[in-house]
Amino acid sequence: DAGITQSPRYKITETGRQVTLMCHQTWSHSYMFWYRQDLGHGLRLIYYSAAADITDKGEVPDGYVVSRSKTENFPLTLESATRSQTSVYFCASSIAGELFFGEGSRLTVL
Amino acid sequence: QQPVQSPQAVILREGEDAVINCSSSKALYSVHWYRQKHGEAPVFLMILLKGGEQKGHEKISASFNEKKQQSSLYLTASQLSYSGTYFCGTDASGSRLTFGEGTQLTVNP
Numbered sequence: 001d002a003g004i005t006q007s008p009r010y011k012i013t014e015t016g017r018q019v020t021l022m023c024h025q026t027w028s029h030s031y032m033f034w035y036r037q038d039l040g041h042g043l044r045l046i047y048y049s050a051a052a053d054i055t056d057k058g059e060v061p062d063g064y065v066v067s068r069s070k071t072e073n074f075p076l077t078l079e080s081a082t083r084s085q086t087s088v089y090f091c092a093s094s095i096a097g098e099l100f101f102g103e104g105s106r107l108t109v110l
Numbered sequence: 111q112q113p114v115q116s117p118q119a120v121i122l123r124e125g126e127d128a129v130i131n132c133s134s135s136k137a138l139y140s141v142h143w144y145r146q147k148h149g150e151a152p153v154f155l156m157i158l159l160k161g162g163e164q165k166g167h168e169k170i171s172a173s174f175n176e177k178k179q180q181s182s183l184y185l186t187a188s189q190l191s192y193s194g195t196y197f198c199g200t201d202a203s204g205s206r207l208t209f210g211e212g213t214q215l216t217v218n219p
Binding site for chain 1: 144207
């Protein structure tokens with residue numbers, strides 16, 4: 001099916017572990033984004049990408065790494081997870097200014 | 111810098127109207143509105159572009175005051191399905207959105 005998919009949907013990990021959240025889109029949209037949403041709050045931009053091999057920092061990039069070797073994939077890696085990174089992570093792609101969000105990855109860091 | 115939304119929460123009865131406001135301290139290219147239901151991803155409602163062009167939902171309207179960097183979302187004759195959290199996103203860079211903290215809207219029968 002066309003769309004944007006995230007995996008895993010749920011993840012529990014321990015402090016200090018590396019975690020990678022995957023994001024895949026089937027539309028070939030140029031722009032892709034990673035947002036985090038803490039309970040009861042808005043969305044904060046972590047990183048975004050204008051095209052393959054082009055990435056840029058958002059509002060809260062510390063502790064995260066991204067890559068975009070192919071247009072359709074935009075993985076987000078937490079190099080050494082901390083409790084403050086417990087959150088719901090949304091990947092999105094964009095066309096004509098409209099964001100299309102994935103279903104989210106709920107990450108808990110113990 | 112994050113836009114400021116008001117009110118933080120509003121409770122309506124079905125059929126009533128509501129206005130949600132969004133204000134930015136930066137000059138904006140556009141303002142975007144999204145609705146998020148509990149446990150789900152945000153869903154696009156509308157874009158308001160500098161210059162007056164609008165794109166989006168038929169039953170929901172909005173305005174964008176470019177001089178004041180303010181936008182308002184108008185929900186008329188509210189339906190139960192309008193319940194959710196509404197977020198404005200502002201674009202001051204031409205390439206990315208910064209979201210407000212959201213306005214929680216509850217529509218009761």
